[in-house]
Amino acid sequence: MPEIFHPFASFGLQERMPMRFEADVFECEVEGEIPAELQGAYFRTGGDRQYPSLEDDIILNGDGMVSAFWFDDGHVSFRNRYVQTERLKAERAARRRLYGHYRNKYTDDPSVSNLPNRDNTGNTYAFEHHGELFMLREDSRPYRVDMETLDTLGEGQWGDLRSTALTAHPKIDPVTGEWWSYGVFAGGEPTTDASLHVFDKDGKLVREQWFHTPFPGLAHDWGVTREHIVLPIMPLVASEARLRQGKPxxxxxxxxxxxxxxxxxDGDPATDMRWFDVPGVMGHVMNAYTDGDKVIIDTPISPGNCFSFFADKNGRFPEMPETITQITRVVFDLSKSDDEAVSMHPVAGALGDMPKIDDRYAMSKYRTGYFALRAFPQMGVGQIDWETGELKVYELEGAAAQEPVFIPRSPDAPEGDGFVLTVVDRFADKTTELHILDGNDVSREAIARIKLPFAMPMAFHGCWVPRS
Incomplete structure (x- = not known):
C-alpha cells in the first residue's frame, strides 16, 4: 500500500507539507518595470520530498528543488526542477520511499544501504563558480546543473580531494576568484575529522589540509577574511551510537x-587554530574582515537552539524566544588572552537571518548588509549601515521574505548601488512573488514584483549569474 505524506518540521517551530511541484512559467506577470541592468538569472535551491518520508522528518531532508528566474530585456521566465540525484533516481525507479531520516543510513531500505553519497540531495545552495552551476549540501560533493535547462549533469569533478564534504557556504575571493571551502565530518562519519580546501578560479584543487574540531558539532557557515579564517562549531553534537539507535x-x-x-x-588548521568560547547559536554569516589585531565577523545569533527541529540531550525542543536570531558583530581581539579576546555587539532591531552583502566586498571591510527580517509580526527585508548603525526595513503585510540577494548596477558601481532580489511568500493567496528592491534603500517601494500563480517550496540559498 502506498505511504502517506507526513508534515515535516521546519525552522521557527513551523510544520510544512511537501509540494512535489515542478513548473514552467514563460513570460511571468510583472508589476512595475524590470531594470534594464538586470540581464541574467537568479538560481535557488531548497528541500522538498518527492516521495513520502518517515514521520518526524525535517526540512533538511528534502530532495533538492532548483529554481530559476531568467531575466531577458525586461522579461522574466521561471522554471523549477528536482535535482536528479542518485538518491532520487533510485526512489523513482522503485516508485516508493527508500530513504529514512536525515543523515541516518540505518533507517533506509536495505536495497540502498550501500549507495555512495547517500545524503546528497543538493538542497541547500545554488552556487556558481568557473561558469558552472552547482547544487551544494554541506555533507556531500555537489551536483552540477545546466544553467539553461536545469537538467542535472552529474556530480562535479574535484581532483584529488579527500574530503567527502564541501560546505554549503563556500566563500569566493573577489580578488583571486578562489573557491574557499571546508568540510566537517570530512571522512563521512560523525567524528572530529575536518578538512580545509581551496579551488582556484578555474575549479582546480590547490589546497587541502586536515585537522580536528574540538567536538563533532554542526558547522553550517564560516568566515574568511583577507588575512584570517573563522570556523564556528555549534553545540549540536552528532553521534554514531545515537544513529544506530534510530535517533536524530x-x-x-x-x-x-x-x-x-x-x-x-595561510596557516595550518591543525596547529594554528585558536579556539574561543562564544555564547549562543549561529547558522549563517553576513561577512568577515580583519582590522589589525581584530577579526570581525557579522552573523545572526540566537540565545538558544535556532535549529528548532533538533531536541536537546534531555529530549526538550526549544521555545520560540530561544530560536530568534539577531544580527550581531563578533570581534576577536587576537592581541588578548582567550578569555578576554571576544566581544559581541548585537544590532538593535535586527532580528532575522539569511544575511547577504555586495559580494564585491567579501572578505574586506564593508558598509552595507541585507537580511530577511523576522521580527514577528514585522516581516520583510532589513538593511544595515555598519558605519552609522542605521537600520532600514522593507515591510511586508501577510507575507514573509526569503533570502535577499544583491546585484550591483554595474561592475564599478559604489557599494550597495544596485538591486536586491527577494522571494516573497504570500500566505493568504498561497502564491509566490519575486520583489526587486533598491539596494541603496530597501525601505522604498519595490521597483517591480514578479508574480507566480502558485506557491513555491521554501528555498534556502541562491545566486545571481549575469548574462555572459
Whole structure:
C-alpha cells in the first residue's frame, strides 16, 4: 500500500507539507518595470520530498528543488526542477520511499544501504563558480546543473580531494576568484575529522589540509577574511551510537559552549587554530574582515537552539524566544588572552537571518548588509549601515521574505548601488512573488514584483549569474 505524506518540521517551530511541484512559467506577470541592468538569472535551491518520508522528518531532508528566474530585456521566465540525484533516481525507479531520516543510513531500505553519497540531495545552495552551476549540501560533493535547462549533469569533478564534504557556504575571493571551502565530518562519519580546501578560479584543487574540531558539532557557515579564517562549531553534537539507535543526527547540548576557531588564512588548521568560547547559536554569516589585531565577523545569533527541529540531550525542543536570531558583530581581539579576546555587539532591531552583502566586498571591510527580517509580526527585508548603525526595513503585510540577494548596477558601481532580489511568500493567496528592491534603500517601494500563480517550496540559498 502506498505511504502517506507526513508534515515535516521546519525552522521557527513551523510544520510544512511537501509540494512535489515542478513548473514552467514563460513570460511571468510583472508589476512595475524590470531594470534594464538586470540581464541574467537568479538560481535557488531548497528541500522538498518527492516521495513520502518517515514521520518526524525535517526540512533538511528534502530532495533538492532548483529554481530559476531568467531575466531577458525586461522579461522574466521561471522554471523549477528536482535535482536528479542518485538518491532520487533510485526512489523513482522503485516508485516508493527508500530513504529514512536525515543523515541516518540505518533507517533506509536495505536495497540502498550501500549507495555512495547517500545524503546528497543538493538542497541547500545554488552556487556558481568557473561558469558552472552547482547544487551544494554541506555533507556531500555537489551536483552540477545546466544553467539553461536545469537538467542535472552529474556530480562535479574535484581532483584529488579527500574530503567527502564541501560546505554549503563556500566563500569566493573577489580578488583571486578562489573557491574557499571546508568540510566537517570530512571522512563521512560523525567524528572530529575536518578538512580545509581551496579551488582556484578555474575549479582546480590547490589546497587541502586536515585537522580536528574540538567536538563533532554542526558547522553550517564560516568566515574568511583577507588575512584570517573563522570556523564556528555549534553545540549540536552528532553521534554514531545515537544513529544506530534510530535517533536524530544532531542533539543540542546546552552545557557545551560553541567553539569558534580563528587562524591565519595561510596557516595550518591543525596547529594554528585558536579556539574561543562564544555564547549562543549561529547558522549563517553576513561577512568577515580583519582590522589589525581584530577579526570581525557579522552573523545572526540566537540565545538558544535556532535549529528548532533538533531536541536537546534531555529530549526538550526549544521555545520560540530561544530560536530568534539577531544580527550581531563578533570581534576577536587576537592581541588578548582567550578569555578576554571576544566581544559581541548585537544590532538593535535586527532580528532575522539569511544575511547577504555586495559580494564585491567579501572578505574586506564593508558598509552595507541585507537580511530577511523576522521580527514577528514585522516581516520583510532589513538593511544595515555598519558605519552609522542605521537600520532600514522593507515591510511586508501577510507575507514573509526569503533570502535577499544583491546585484550591483554595474561592475564599478559604489557599494550597495544596485538591486536586491527577494522571494516573497504570500500566505493568504498561497502564491509566490519575486520583489526587486533598491539596494541603496530597501525601505522604498519595490521597483517591480514578479508574480507566480502558485506557491513555491521554501528555498534556502541562491545566486545571481549575469548574462555572459
Amino acid at each position: 543526527y544532531y542533539e543540542y547540548d546546552p552545557d557545551q559552549p560553541a567553539k569558534w576557531g580563528v587562524m591565519p588564512r
